Amino acid sequence: MQSSTRTTRRSRQAMSAAAGLAAITLALTACSSGSGSDDETTTGDEKITLTVATFNDFGYTDELLARYTEEHPNVEVKQTKAAKSEDARTNLTTKLAAGGEGLADIEAIEVDWLPELMQYPDLFTDLSDPELEGRWVDWKVQQATTPDGMVIGYGTDIGPSAICYRQDLLEAAGLPSDPAGVAELLGGEDATWDDYFAAGATFTEASDAAWYDSAMALSQAMVNQIDNAYEESDGTPKDLASNAEIKDIYDTVLEQSTTNGLSAGLEQWSGDWDAAFQNDGFATMICPAWMTGPIEERSGGVAGWNVADVFPGGGLNWGGSFLTVPASGPNVEAAQELAAWLTDPAQQTEAFENAGTFPSQVEAQESEAVQSFTNEFFNAAPVGEIFVNRALAIEGAPFKGANYFAIHTTVQDGIKRVDVEKTDDAASSWDKTIQAYQDLGL
Numbered sequence: 001m002q003s004s005t006r007t008t009r010r011s012r013q014a015m016s017a018a019a020g021l022a023a024i025t026l027a028l029t030a031c032s033s034g035s036g037s038d039d040e041t042t043t044g045d046e047k048i049t050l051t052v053a054t055f056n057d058f059g060y061t062d063e064l065l066a067r068y069t070e071e072h073p074n075v076e077v078k079q080t081k082a083a084k085s086e087d088a089r090t091n092l093t094t095k096l097a098a099g100g101e102g103l104a105d106i107e108a109i110e111v112d113w114l115p116e117l118m119q120y121p122d123l124f125t126d127l128s129d130p131e132l133e134g135r136w137v138d139w140k141v142q143q144a145t146t147p148d149g150m151v152i153g154y155g156t157d158i159g160p161s162a163i164c165y166r167q168d169l170l171e172a173a174g175l176p177s178d179p180a181g182v183a184e185l186l187g188g189e190d191a192t193w194d195d196y197f198a199a200g201a202t203f204t205e206a207s208d209a210a211w212y213d214s215a216m217a218l219s220q221a222m223v224n225q226i227d228n229a230y231e232e233s234d235g236t237p238k239d240l241a242s243n244a245e246i247k248d249i250y251d252t253v254l255e256q257s258t259t260n261g262l263s264a265g266l267e268q269w270s271g272d273w274d275a276a277f278q279n280d281g282f283a284t285m286i287c288p289a290w291m292t293g294p295i296e297e298r299s300g301g302v303a304g305w306n307v308a309d310v311f312p313g314g315g316l317n318w319g320g321s322f323l324t325v326p327a328s329g330p331n332v333e334a335a336q337e338l339a340a341w342l343t344d345p346a347q348q349t350e351a352f353e354n355a356g357t358f359p360s361q362v363e364a365q366e367s368e369a370v371q372s373f374t375n376e377f378f379n380a381a382p383v384g385e386i387f388v389n390r391a392l393a394i395e396g397a398p399f400k401g402a403n404y405f406a407i408h409t410t411v412q413d414g415i416k417r418v419d420v421e422k423t424d425d426a427a428s429s430w431d432k433t434i435q436a437y438q439d440l441g442l
Contacts (some may be wrong), residue, residue, distance in 0.1 A: 043192045045253045047074050050338050053091070053104035055082040057293050058156060059351025060342065068341060076335065084269055085110050096123055098328075100328025105335035106267040106342075109153060111320045115141060115402045119151065124152040125332045132144040132340060139397045140360040144322050153322025154343040157357035159288030160390035161221065161316040163196075164295060166306030168211075168377065173206040175199070175264055179381065183310035193222070193252070196312040199261040202277055210264035210282040215257035215419035216412050217268055221286045223250045224409065225313050228399050230408060237399040240437040246411060255427040257419050274298050281442070288318040288356035289387045307381040315393025320360065358387045365391060403442055412434040 054060065058081075066079040082088040087252070088108065095103045105114040110116060128151045134433070136155045142152040163186065171177035176185050187195035187361050200211030212218065223229045227244055240246065257263030264282040266273040276282060277298040285291070287307065299305060325332050341347060348359035349369050356375070364370055365388060373384030414433035417424040424432070 008135075045074050047076070048119055048334060049076045049078060049334055050106065050327075050331060052079045052106045052108070052323075052338070053082070054089065054108040054343070055077060055085045055110075056290075057081070057297075057355040057357075058108065059293075059353075059355035059357045061354055062210065062373060063351055064347065064354075066290045068338065068371070075338070077338065078423075080104060085173060089113050095328070100326050103283060103326045103328060105325065105329045105331055106339050107324050107326055108156070109322050109324055111143060111406070112400060112405050113301060114322065115404055117324075118144075119402055121146050121150050121152055122325055125327050126150045127152065127154055127325065127336055127339065127366050128224050131338065134362065135343070135345070136360050137365075139394075142322065143397055146370070153324045154339050155360040156321045156323060156343055156348065157290055157319075157351070157392075158360045158391065158398060159290055159317050159319035159412045160358055161286060161311050161318050162390050163284055163308045163310055164287035164291065164378070165284040165306060165308060166280070166282075166302075166304045167306045169207060169209050169280060170203065171175075173283075175203060177306075178307055179308045182306075182308040186221055186310045188310065191310050192252040193312045197256050197260070197262065200256070200284075201260060207283065209280050211262040211284060213264050213266050213276065213282045213285045214268050214272060216262045216415050217257045217286050218257070218263075219253045219412065219415050221316055221318060222253070222313070223411075224316055224318050224375065224398060226398060231399060231401040233284050233399050234384065235403070237401075237403050237407065237442040240407065250411060250430060250433075251426065252413065253415060253430055254418050256428070263419055265419050265422070267271040267416060277302065278283040282326060286316075286318065286411055289356050289383070289390075290319060292356035292375060292378065292383060296375075299377075303379075305377065306379045307383055307386055309386045311390060311393070315395060317368045317391075317397065318361070319422065352384075356383070357380075362376075363406075403440070406440055407437060407442070410440070 005306065025313065029237050052060065060079055065079060068077050069075055069372060082091065090108070091111065092103070092107055095101065128149065137158070140158060145151050163182070165182060167177040168181065176182055185199050203211050223246070224328055226394045229246060230240070230243070254371070257265070262380040264276055266276055266281070278293070292307070295305060312380070325335045329335055345359065345361040345364035345367065349364045349367060351357050352359055352364070352370060353373060359365060370384045371388055373381045410433050413436065414429045417425050417429040417432070
């Protein structure tokens with residue numbers, strides 16, 4: 001599950017990023033004494049309640065959680081679900097800073113927060129378990145493994161990405177609208193971002209709809225295709241002012257979005273973005289597997305969505321989450337057992353069927369249930385097969401260090417000022433982005 005890209009204005013964001021890091025640092029001091037150690041864990045037949053904190057939609061339905069209670073009669077499971085991932089992140093860091101009081105027994109985290117939290121592994125339970133070796137794709141496990149071998153999270157989903165599109169809008173514009181035709185339109189196996197933008201220019205000449213929803217989303221996708229976007233592999237931040245790859249993405253996205261008019265100028269997860277699904281606001285969007293759920297949720301009554309097995313620039317993983325067990329909890333052993341059960345291939349297959357969250361488990365990806373799964377809302381698209389193919393195109397995970405989140409947010413804020421808020425031109429907003437980066441003091 002991926003975090004939404006919704007951000008505040010620059011000054012508030014800089015304060016928020018600093019506060020988040022400070023909160024985690026404080027938490028290290030507060031929790032390092034080992035509060036909530038294993039000797040407090042409830043065992044035997046005593047009834048306990050385990051809480052699971054997630055965000056957006058992990059696919060963990062009431063029926064799925066009730067099945068755990070059927071198998072473990074002494075355990076009741078309650079899920080709390082934040083509407084947006086940034087709300088979950090704020091809740092987590094704030095409560096870690098207070099010593100962990102009030103945290104759920106299991107806290108879901110998004111991959112882009114992970115590098116910050118990995119600096120303080122003592123705040124989390126080591127989930128290493130030889131019996132679970134080989135459950136996940138290798139790079140997913142590596143993301144949550146500290147240099148000394150501690151595993152702080154069990155992988156839930158990954159975000160292999162395709163292109164979701166409105167076949168009715170493409171057809172009305174005189175363009176190919178079947179999935180194979182759209183894939184070919186966008187360049188097929190050798191699809192490039194230039195191909196994607198060229199198709200968008202053709203589309204917007206014949207339609208009142210925008211080509212895509214969000215310049216910020218495109219930037220996120222492009223950045224995720226860079227091995228070392230903002231930091232060297234040892235964690236050293238790159239100087240943003242001389243980071244040619246990021247500046248090229250910034251310039252390209254804003255030229256295509258504003259100068260060439262391909263973007264709907266929306267911020268994902270905003271009210272305007274929600275409404276655009278109902279009023280033919282855009283024709284295509286970057287579509288990691290987990291995005292199929294939010295699209296369907298917002299598109300009730302709209303029958304034109306489909307999925308093309310193609311992606312510009314090669315494979316892309318966007319997002320993906322983990323289940324962690326805070327060390328401060330009173331039932332860490334029971335929570336670890338539940339986290340292992342939730343991330344079992346069977347449960348993650350069911351979550352995929354419920355919400356489109358593509359499993360990170362090897363056995364689940366290879367199963368008939370996943371590979372043959374179709375999504376009726378997306379005109380019965382074979383989404384299982386499509387996202388398996390897209391997952392096979394992913395060569396590994398890019399490096400994201402402790403400063404990734406803060407630096408990336410300054411760049412996203414710069415794009416937002418131009419594409420969404422329309423308060424700046426690209427050059428002026430980049431100057432502010434560089435100043436925001438410098439204010440981070442990295």
